[in-house]
Amino acid sequence: EVQLVESGGGLVQPGGSLRLSCAASGFTFSSYEMNWVRQAPGKGLEWVSYISSSGRTISYADSVKGRFTISRDNAKNSLYLQMNSLRAEDTAVYYCARAPPYYWYFDLWGRGTLVTVSS
Amino acid sequence: QSALTQPASVSGSPGQSITISCTGTSSDVGSYNLVSWYQQHPGKDPKLMIYEVIKRPSGVSNRFSGSKSGNTASLTISGLQAEDEADYYCCSYAGSSTLLFGGGTKLTVL
Numbered sequence: 548e549v550q551l552v553e554s555g556g557g558l559v560q561p562g563g564s565l566r567l568s569c570a571a572s573g574f575t576f577s578s579y580e581m582n583w584v585r586q587a588p589g590k591g592l593e594w595v596s597y598i599s600s601s602g603r604t605i606s607y608a609d610s611v612k613g614r615f616t617i618s619r620d621n622a623k624n625s626l627y628l629q630m631n632s633l634r635a636e637d638t639a640v641y642y643c644a645r646a647p648p649y650y651w652y653f654d655l656w657g658r659g660t661l662v663t664v665s666s
Numbered sequence: 667q668s669a670l671t672q673p674a675s676v677s678g679s680p681g682q683s684i685t686i687s688c689t690g691t692s693s694d695v696g697s698y699n700l701v702s703w704y705q706q707h708p709g710k711d712p713k714l715m716i717y718e719v720i721k722r723p724s725g726v727s728n729r730f731s732g733s734k735s736g737n738t739a740s741l742t743i744s745g746l747q748a749e750d751e752a753d754y755y756c757c758s759y760a761g762s763s764t765l766l767f768g769g770g771t772k773l774t775v776l
Binding site: 599608654 | 706712714718765766
């Protein structure tokens with residue numbers, strides 16, 4: 548089955564760190580661009596970060612630049628998001644989302660993992 | 667990186683047509699034919715409905731169509747059905763490998 552499964556969410560204190568993972572299956576992970584998208588409780592979608600299929604091109608939303616790091620391991624069919632210096636406003640469901648090669652839309656989404664930043 | 671502008675809510679009766687607008691700038695929507703639309707039902711992950719402004723993925727009803735004029739993209743749903751009630755989000759490429767979402771529109775089928 549073609550799917551993305553996120554993990555690693557949880558409760559963390561402000562200023563803390565968390566590492567999210569996204570396991571891909573059912574397709575050739577190394578051929579696809581990958582993204583993280585988040586959704587704060589009761590709010591809209593916000594694009595967070597992008598990584599190309601090779602990992603050579605990376606970009607971030609201004610709101611997380613300098614605090615979050617995206618990476619991937621094509622051998623393990625996995626995507627990661629290292630989140631440091633977390634703030635209350637980072638509280639959200641984090642989705643990993645697949646984009647076809649050279650395209651800028653998301654054709655496959657995971658179910659998301661909830662990150663709560665609170666003391 | 668300001669979010670694209672969508673109306674907070676729209677509504678229509680079954681069988682009617684509605685249009686959701688998505689307004690950006692000349693740096694995003696206006697510069698690229700790379701606008702996509704997503705449908706999200708409560709508690710569910712988003713679903714791709716339209717990509718590259720006008721293209722529809724296989725399996726998506728032809729009642730959904732997209733267009734763009736200048737800095738504004740639009741999603742039109744014709745022949746409204748109860749199952750169309752959901753939140754809708756536009757998304758545009760914004761250059762330098764970045765993307766922008768709209769704030770979302772809640773569609774109510776009366």
